[in-house]
Amino acid sequence: MRFISRWAMRSSSRRLFLCAALLAHALAPDGVFAGTVVERTVAFVNKKPVLLSDVELTRALLKLDEKEAVERAIDEALMFEEASRLVSETPAPETLALAVATLQEKAGPAFTKAALRRKALVQLAISSYIDLRLRPQVRVEDEAVRQAFNERATSGSEPPPFDLVADAIRESLESRALDQKIEEWVASLRGREDIRRMTPRP
Helix, strand or coil, X not given: CCHHHHHCCCCCCCCCCCCHHHHXXXXXXXXXXXXXXXXXXXXXXXXXXXXXXXXXXXXXXXXXXXXXXXXXXXXXXXXXXXXXXXXXXXXXXXXXXXXXXXXXXXXXXXXXHHHHHHHHHHHHHHHHHHHHHHHHHCCCCHHHHXXXXXXXXXXXXXXXXXXXXXXHHHHHHHHHHHHHHHHHHHHHHHHXXXXXXXXXXX
């Protein structure tokens, strides 16, 4: 799973936080679809419901099948619960508005602004947690950058000068290392938190 790349949460400039009032509002189960939908609970994470509407929004955003979307929604609920214990400030209005507009463009017109806003708040909170707790743990040594360059240089084509591509190689290695940190974090959350999936209706 590549959480950051799929949820567009890589920017190190996103030091954005969530206050308690926004956390409560973000989880409120009001309307999600612009049309009519029969809401139901598909899982519980620490006794808190994961709703079908959120699964459908996740499915639309990431182009997943229903089973994959359920698991991703569970992962997001786990990460958000952990992040909400740390974050404490609200995102800037313009940042939230941009996040909502981006989600709307990806998800299409079927979802309400309220649902997209909740999703944006959740994702921004998770992004902030990643920037604060996980990103500082990522270190790529110069030797690793040089080794990656040498491996690419032996692929057959003439490589560009090292100085021209070193920063891009470092960024790629950092991105890969951060993805690994996130996967380890989610695996840890799944191992210690209470997750209960509901049996799908026939």
